[in-house]
Amino acid sequence: MPEVLVAECPECGAEIEVTDVIEGEIIECPDCGVELEVRSLNPFVLELAPQEEEDWGE
Amino acid sequence: MSTDRLSVSIVGASGYTGGELLRLLLGHPNIEIKQVTSERNAGRYVHFVHPNLRGHTRLKFTSASELQPCDLLFLCLPHGQAQTRIDDFAALAPRIIDLSADFRLRDPTLYERWYGRPHAAPEWLDRFVYGLPELHRDEIRSASYVSGVGCNATATTLALWPLFQADLVDRDRDVIIEVKVGSSEGGNSPSEASHHPERSGVVRSFAPTGHRHTAEVIQALSRTGQVPPIHLSATAVELVRGVLATGHAFLKDRGLTERDLWKAYRAAYRDEPFVRIVKERQGIYRYPEPKIVAGSNHADVGFELDPETGRVVALCAIDNLMKGAAGTAVQCMNLMCGLPETRGLEFTGLHPV
Amino acid sequence: MSTDRLSVSIVGASGYTGGELLRLLLGHPNIEIKQVTSERNAGRYVHFVHPNLRGHTRLKFTSASELQPCDLLFLCLPHGQAQTRIDDFAALAPRIIDLSADFRLRDPTLYERWYGRPHAAPEWLDRFVYGLPELHRDEIRSASYVSGVGCNATATTLALWPLFQADLVDRDRDVIIEVKVGSSEGGNSPSEASHHPERSGVVRSFAPTGHRHTAEVIQALSRTGQVPPIHLSATAVELVRGVLATGHAFLKDRGLTERDLWKAYRAAYRDEPFVRIVKERQGIYRYPEPKIVAGSNHADVGFELDPETGRVVALCAIDNLMKGAAGTAVQCMNLMCGLPETRGLEFTGLHPV
Missing domain, CATH: 3.40.50.720 (NAD(P)-binding Rossmann-like Domain)
Structure with missing residues (x-):
């Protein structure tokens, strides 16, 4: 069973569980959909990935 | 049998x-x-x-x-x-x-x-x-x-409930809720106002005040303590099934952040089988959307915080018939x-x- | 697994x-x-x-x-x-x-x-x-x-199939079919024509001739013998999901009555789990209606005979995605x-x- 890494989403605080990720990989928070960058594996740290705000322009 | x-x-x-x-x-x-x-x-x-x-x-x-x-x-x-x-x-x-x-x-x-x-x-x-x-x-x-x-009461109550349960709301400031509603709320008996040429494409303020469901909302929220003045308005929109409640309440503590609100909504709804928290940074459906829940028993709930004023906009989309x-x-x-x-x-x- | x-x-x-x-x-x-x-x-x-x-x-x-x-x-x-x-x-x-x-x-x-x-x-x-x-x-x-x-082909084929299977149609006279379609047929990639302000409320003749699904209809109906000329036209209407095919064919035998048509449609579809024959004298939904089948796997089929001319109008409503x-x-x-x-x-x- 691959090791399950757990961390909190910095944006919404959701508990995020992942297996087989590498440093620098971009993953998505299942609750708020924000993109997160895997800063380190041990300890498992996630940070908001740089992301430009989509504008609907309505 | x-x-x-x-x-x-x-x-x-x-x-x-x-x-x-x-x-x-x-x-x-x-x-x-x-x-x-x-x-x-x-x-x-x-x-x-x-x-x-x-x-x-x-x-x-x-x-x-x-x-x-x-x-x-x-x-x-x-x-x-x-x-x-x-x-x-x-x-x-x-x-x-x-x-x-x-x-x-x-x-x-x-x-x-x-x-x-x-x-x-x-x-x-x-x-x-x-x-x-x-x-x-x-x-x-x-x-x-x-x-x-009540359909409008349910959307309103579920939108605001986490904020009241976590006692984050200033109970002395007015809470305003606007519900945007579909035509099936009126039931299947026709009227002049529901006649298609008159009803189609409206954005009609049909109950700006005195909406009956207010009593239910007050009754529900009073379980968490003193309920501030609740003001409901309803606007009919181009929809058959669906309600979107948009509630406006004010936080007691101006220092609260979005994460605190996430915590309050998750605490209220994490184990609820039908309530989904919908608040996303990107994509088409970033907040609750009535047509997406049509026919389902889902209540999609979302929120947004205005840090300048401490105003919280609380959202809930449901199917009024479900x-x-x-x-x-x-x-x-x-x-x-x-x-x-x-x-x-x-x-x-x-x-x- | x-x-x-x-x-x-x-x-x-x-x-x-x-x-x-x-x-x-x-x-x-x-x-x-x-x-x-x-x-x-x-x-x-x-x-x-x-x-x-x-x-x-x-x-x-x-x-x-x-x-x-x-x-x-x-x-x-x-x-x-x-x-x-x-x-x-x-x-x-x-x-x-x-x-x-x-x-x-x-x-x-x-x-x-x-x-x-x-x-x-x-x-x-x-x-x-x-x-x-x-x-x-x-x-x-x-x-x-x-x-x-093909979605339009399916609606067209199912509307006409009972008439061809019972060999009631004059195979030398043209068969015209108009399909009224929803916007989801175009898939989820946006275009200028699907931009809401341009697409909303249209009754748009977007494929008056040369519709690709014609080949499928010909292939299907040819199982019952020689197929007359089939002419398909598509009009986009205010709908997301749904197709209504309205086919116009002519009976060989002018003496046929509605009861004979009921017999042909029942013979074709009596045991079909998803096809319903919808032809009612009164009520709101007397003929097949796309929005009523949205999300379901139903194909609602209906017909009407013009005894003056021997023209049969054959109808079928489906959800193009279902x-x-x-x-x-x-x-x-x-x-x-x-x-x-x-x-x-x-x-x-x-x-x-």
């Missing part, structure tokens, strides 16, 4: 709510539909009134005068009727779920103030439990008599009868739609 | 058809979804593309390059791709259902005429069965490779895998909607 299946009847099954209830019960494996009544349509096949049910049932409407005892009775009568006939109905079934407004409010004086006349059976009021499982699950499990919920009426009623039936709460309510809703 | 459940994957699951298929398979008790692919969305949760599925699955899209063997593979790729990759896909699964137009036509020259370029894998054409169970049920049961159906695509595909899967044909396709559709 096979022993393991519950015999269930619907009184007043020719309306939109009764028809939605019939659709759900037809798809429910533990239910056997005994009778469905309609005085106007007695003797007719149900699918001539509910066309989507063609090919799914050979049931015919009967008159309420022919009602026989059953395990559970749903009442889908126009407001005012259930309270005058409750004793007759109670003689027919040990469990009753009334989808009208007759038994929603616990306080008879509140009922008289909002509905303009004294309640016909006040002694029954405290024998009914308010049928919103997200707030009253345990009471409903052991209840014999459960009231339905989470706002028949879906929640079936959810209550499942709880009252010891069945899995989501049984018969698994439909995800459609997209695109 | 539990033995009794079939492992199924979807290639190209981020479009509307792929998403609808995913919704149906998530609700199908005998299916275990193995992989769903999307090159553009690889690694993303499916509910960020299909919002109605939030809370129903934690699946993520993968790239097609990571596809593993499974029991049955659905292909929901843009037209032209399946035919160039069929050998790779065939190596992954003993059964394939391709929802694109690539393998619908048996005759490669017909394909080239209607789709404007030679077929990339003509040797596969006669290994695929046309996936319309109402016409090919037995062949589909024993097939390994089944094509999807009976016109994903619903019929699941129906075929059930047949191919020996499951009850209606399994996972019980949704009745909504009313009002």
Whole structure:
């Protein structure tokens, strides 16, 4: 069973569980959909990935 | 009647709510539909009134005068009727779920103030439990008599509930809620205002003040302490099914952040089978959207914080015929009868739609 | 992988058809979804593309390059791709259902005429069965490779089929069919014509002639003998899901009455689980109505005879994403895998909607 890494989403605080990720990989928070960058594996740290705000322009 | 299946009847099954209830019960494996009544349509096949049910049932409407005892009775009568006939109905079934407004409010004086006349059976009021499982699950499990919920009240209550439960709201400042609603809320009897050329494409302020569901919202939120002034307005929009409630409340502590709000909403709804928190940074559907939940029992809830002013915008989208009426009623039936709460309510809703 | 459940994957699951298929398979008790692919969305949760599925699955899209063997593979790729990759896909699964137009036509020259370029894998054409169970049920049961159906072709074919099967039509007179269609037929990639301010409220003649689905209709009706000239026109209307086909054909025998037509339609569809004959003297929905079947796998079929001229108006309403695509595909899967044909396709559709 691959090791399950757990961390909190910095944006919404959701508990995020992942297996087989590498440093620098971009993953998505299942609750708020924000993109997160895997800063380190041990300890498992996630940070908001740089992301430009989509504008609907309505 | 096979022993393991519950015999269930619907009184007043020719309306939109009764028809939605019939659709759900037809798809429910533990239910056997005994009778469905309609005085106007007695003797007719149900699918001539509910066309989507063609090919799914050979049931015919009967008159309420022919009602026989059953395990559970749903009442889908126009407001005012259930309270005058409750004793007759109670003689027919040990469990009753009334989808009208007759038994929603616990306080008879509140009922008289909002509905303009004294309640016909006040002694029954405290024998009914308010049928919103997200707030009253345990009471409903052991209840014999459960009231339905108001659709606009449900959307409003579910939007604001986490903020009040976590006591984050300044209870001295007014809370304003605007509900945008679909045309099916008016039921299936036509009027000049619902005539297609007049109703199509409107953004119509049809109840800017004095909306009856306010009483239910106050009753629900008062479980968390003093309730600030609640002001409801309704606007009809180009939609058949659906309600979007947009609530405006003010935080007590200006230092709170979005993460604190996430925590409050997750604490309230993490284990709720039908409530989904929808607040996304990107994509098309970033906040709750009524058409996405149409036909499902979902209540999609979201929020946004204005750090400048401490104003929280609380959002909830539901299908007024499902989470706002028949879906929640079936959810209550499942709880009252010891069945899995989501049984018969698994439909995800459609997209695109 | 539990033995009794079939492992199924979807290639190209981020479009509307792929998403609808995913919704149906998530609700199908005998299916275990193995992989769903999307090159553009690889690694993303499916509910960020299909919002109605939030809370129903934690699946993520993968790239097609990571596809593993499974029991049955659905292909929901843009037209032209399946035919160039069929050998790779065939190596992954003993059964394939391709929802694109690539393998619908048996005759490669017909394909080239209607789709404007030679077929990339003509040797596969006669290994695929046309996936319309109402016409090919037995062949589909024993097939390994089944094509999807065109939505407009399906509505047109099902409207006219009983008249041709009973050989009532004058095969020397032109048959005209007008299909009124919703916007989801165009898929989820935006264009200037699908921009809301331009698309909303249209009654737009977007394909008055040369509609590609004509070939499928000719292929289907030719099973009953010589096919008269078939002329298809499509008009886009204010609708997201739904097709209404209105066919105009002429009877050979002017002495025929409505009862004879009832007999022909009943003979064709009496035992069909998803086809309903809708022709009523009174009520709101007297003929087939697309919005009433939205989300369901129903094909509602109706007709009217003009005794003065011998013209028969043949009608069929379907949901282009369901009976016109994903619903019929699941129906075929059930047949191919020996499951009850209606399994996972019980949704009745909504009313009002």
